[in-house]
Amino acid sequence: MREPLSVVVTTFDNEDTLDACLASVRWADEIVVLDSGSTDRTLAIADSYGARVRAQPFAGYSAQKQAAIDLASHRWVLLLDSDEALPAVAVEAIQQALADPAVAGFELWRREWVFWRWQAGRTRLNHYVRLFDRTRARMSGHEVHESVVVDGPVAQLDATIDHYGERDIAGRVEKANRYSTLQVDDRHTRAPRFLRLRMVLYPAVAFIRYYVLRGHYRAGWAGFVAARVHAFYAFLKYAKLYERRRRG
Template identity: 55%
Template sequence: MRREPLSVVVITFNNADTLDACLVAVDWAEEIVVLDSGSTDDTLAIARRHGARVAVHPFDDYGPQKQRAIDMATHDWILNLDADEILSPGTRAVIERALIAPRHAGFRLPRRERMFWTVQHRLSARNGHLRLFDRRRARMNDVEVHASVVADGPVKTLRAADFVNAGDADIASRVEKINRYSSGLVAHKLRRGQRFTGLRMVCYPPLFFLRQYLLKRYFLNGWAGFIASVTGAFYVFLKYAKLHEARRAVSTPGRRPAGGS
């Protein structure tokens, strides 16, 4: 039986360092769509070299930009990747089997993280991300910073599949990102009216560290796994600390909430 045709969707901004490896790993797909937001490096040239359909649109937020790229695609089955994500060898075959008469609205793919000078150990726990889906039954949500695909229907994890996030090559990059991301989430958490901020700020970071380092077996990654667990716990702390700060600013005349423009 023939499988469903596939469109690979990638949004970009100055991703010349990683885009080539990303697109090489998916050059078997029927279509590659690259939506750029004004790159000044060789990103667009690399995309065109791989035969991608290329368009440019100003970036307003991650979710809307991804949805624009999805809407540009010709085919209904979408593989949604970031420009620094690379399918591992063997994942193509797993995806192609899943797309033969699929009964699910989408499929999660386990992701291995780059941990500074190494890549996450295969025996440590990998988080599954909904990246392969039928766009007729799925779309991006509106969560700031961490927008993701939500599906209207059953979703299955392809445990034999794998892809690697090639970001965070050093600790400084990781710290800069978590500072930016934690600020970006404040408005979303304020709208949700998330409660028990102080309790979460005190209790969740150490629990997060223990879950990552022990239960998810990040200790298999040596010092890189330890540092990744600590910075992850710091990210959790910053999210709730900045939310606490924003609430104080809202309740104090003349002060502006964190993350405001």
């Protein structure tokens, strides 16, 4: 026997990816979908998988996910984005982990779709806490790049989530613009110094870190374009903060 599991997903107009997401977790004991006003087929897809669907206005990435977690019936929660899906190997690893979980949470690796291909093998994968005991966990509260904060030991699970993300360059640029605006509030309270120097130097550092050190050069031109957009995002974060301070 394993611990019962609630899969939690937040949605907004995600008909292109939600079907694959929910199909990969249909084995779970419960699927909870918290929607923020979808007008496409998102709700119909969620209903087709027997999900328990609730709706509320979007409260911010962290707060919205916390509200969805609070709706879960079971103690153990798997938190997924609507553009993520679990390969069969990951499903098996999660089920085994829930047979006797000795920790408060598990980190999972995430493999990224980069425009027209998966990131290359041997590229450094990001990892996030996504499987956790919700009585000992909470969302971090950040405007963007929100994460699960766990009160207790965390183990690394040998499992990978497939993240389809932005399907084209325009989508990734739009996300960089949106996220950099949201990050202004977070960074403004921490008052980083030398903003003009950061605008000049940090984009190059971000490009080298992403393209060379993390190994995205192995993905060819897809990796190069993604690294350039990442560097642009790094520039926007500090440029928008500088703009806010100049305006008072």
